[in-house]
Amino acid sequence: MGHHQPRSIIIVSERVSFSQEISGVFSMEDNNTITTANESFKMMNGRAGSLVFDQDVVIFEADPDDADEIQAVKELLKKRTNGTIFLALTGNEVSITKARELKKIGIDEVLPLSIDSDGIRAAVDEKLSAMRAPEQNLFNGSSALGQVIPVTQSRGGIGSTTIAVNLASTLVGRDKTMFKKATRKSVVLLDLDLQFGNSNVFLDLEDKGGFLNIIDSAEKVDERFVGSTLQRHALGFDVLCAPAQVVPLHSMRPDLVQDIIDILKMKYDYIIIDLPRAVVDWVEPVLKSASKLVIVTDTSVPCVRQARRLMDLYREDSVALPVEVVVNRERRPMLKSEHVREAEKVLETKLIHWLPDNPKVARSAVDLGRPIVDMKPKSDLGKALTLLASALSYSEQTVNRKK
CATH class of the missing domain: 3.40.50.2300 (Response regulator)
Incomplete structure (x- = not known):
C-alpha cells in the first residue's frame, strides 16, 4: 500500500x-x-x-x-x-x-x-x-470561506451527533446538480461538545489529544497548529475529536473558537460543528460565523418548547441566523396532525426535515463506528440523511446563484 x-x-x-x-x-x-x-x-x-x-x-x-x-x-x-x-x-x-x-x-x-x-x-x-x-491545499481560493453549520439539540440523546457525523460524510462527496458534475468538497467536523462529545465513537476514531493541545496551548493557534490536531477519516473528511477526558466547559474561550473557525473557513467548504448541550459564552463566535443553525428535536411538547427557547437564545446575538429544524426519529406524516401543526406554530417554521426512526440501523452504525450513509445508504434513514445534506447545501447554492 x-x-x-x-x-x-x-x-x-x-x-x-x-x-x-x-x-x-x-x-x-x-x-x-x-x-x-x-x-x-x-x-x-x-x-x-x-x-x-x-x-x-x-x-x-x-x-x-x-x-x-x-x-x-x-x-x-x-x-x-x-x-x-x-x-x-x-x-x-x-x-x-x-x-x-x-x-x-x-x-x-x-x-x-x-x-x-x-x-x-x-x-x-x-x-x-x-x-x-x-x-x-490551503488557501486555494476555490474553497475559501466555507459554510459553518452548527448542530444543536433540544434534549440529550435526540441524535444531533448522528446528524453531524452523517452530514460531514455526505457533504464530502455530493453536490452533483443539474448544472455540474459531482465534485469532492473539503469538509471538517468539529466536536465542540467538550464533556459528552462522542463523534469519534460514531466514526471509530481514537482521540489523540488534539483538542487538549489547543486548550492547553499558551500560543495563539495558527493554521499549522490547527491542522496538526485534525484526524482524517477514511471517507475523506477531517475531524477534531472532543477530548477523551472530561474537561471543564469554561476551558474554551471565545477568542480561541473564533481563531479556529477563521482558520478552517479559509481551508474547508463545510465546517460542521457538534455543539455542547450547555449554553456557554464561547458558542457566540460559532453562531456569528454560521450560515445556518440546525436544531434537532422531536414533536413532543417539551422538546418543541426547548427548541423554541434555543432559537430565541441563539438569535439574540445573530438576529438573521437561518434555523433549520430537523425532526428526528419520526416519519414525515402524510397529513399533518393537530400536534404537528401546533409545533409549527410554536417554532414559527414549517417542519420539512424528517428522519424516520430506525433503531436497528442507527445502533449497528454506532457499534461498527460507521456513518449510516456509508453503511446503509439505501435504508430509509440513510436516504433521509442524504436528502437532508442535499437540502442544507442546496439552499446555499441557490443563495449563491442569486447573488
Whole structure:
C-alpha cells in the first residue's frame, strides 16, 4: 500500500529489537527509506543534527525520567529549521502530564509503546499530511470561506451527533446538480461538545489529544497548529475529536473558537460543528460565523418548547441566523396532525426535515463506528440523511446563484 509521496524515516533506539519492530511496520510500504541508529541521542552528541534533519520522520523511544536523554532531544529540537517530524514512543504507564512535557519541548507526537502498527502508520501519515498541507491545499481560493453549520439539540440523546457525523460524510462527496458534475468538497467536523462529545465513537476514531493541545496551548493557534490536531477519516473528511477526558466547559474561550473557525473557513467548504448541550459564552463566535443553525428535536411538547427557547437564545446575538429544524426519529406524516401543526406554530417554521426512526440501523452504525450513509445508504434513514445534506447545501447554492 504505497503512499503518493516517498518519505525517509530514521529509527533511533539503543534496543535493536525496537528498531527491527518499527522497521517492519514501514518496510511493507515500497516508497519508504528506512535508516536505523542503534544509539541514544545523548550518545550521538554533535552528530545528531546531521543524522536526523535530512529525514522526514524521526521515531524514537523516550523515557521522560531520563533527564539527560530528554535534554539531548530538547537541544536537538532547538536546531530544527525544517519540517522533520519527531515521534516519541513511551511506556504505557507514562502520565498525561509527562507526555505533555515531552510535547512542550517540541516533540510532535507522543504515543504509547503498545500502539499497533496501523496506529503508528496513521500517526505518521497524519503528521506528514498536516506538515505538507499548507503547500498543497490551503488557501486555494476555490474553497475559501466555507459554510459553518452548527448542530444543536433540544434534549440529550435526540441524535444531533448522528446528524453531524452523517452530514460531514455526505457533504464530502455530493453536490452533483443539474448544472455540474459531482465534485469532492473539503469538509471538517468539529466536536465542540467538550464533556459528552462522542463523534469519534460514531466514526471509530481514537482521540489523540488534539483538542487538549489547543486548550492547553499558551500560543495563539495558527493554521499549522490547527491542522496538526485534525484526524482524517477514511471517507475523506477531517475531524477534531472532543477530548477523551472530561474537561471543564469554561476551558474554551471565545477568542480561541473564533481563531479556529477563521482558520478552517479559509481551508474547508463545510465546517460542521457538534455543539455542547450547555449554553456557554464561547458558542457566540460559532453562531456569528454560521450560515445556518440546525436544531434537532422531536414533536413532543417539551422538546418543541426547548427548541423554541434555543432559537430565541441563539438569535439574540445573530438576529438573521437561518434555523433549520430537523425532526428526528419520526416519519414525515402524510397529513399533518393537530400536534404537528401546533409545533409549527410554536417554532414559527414549517417542519420539512424528517428522519424516520430506525433503531436497528442507527445502533449497528454506532457499534461498527460507521456513518449510516456509508453503511446503509439505501435504508430509509440513510436516504433521509442524504436528502437532508442535499437540502442544507442546496439552499446555499441557490443563495449563491442569486447573488
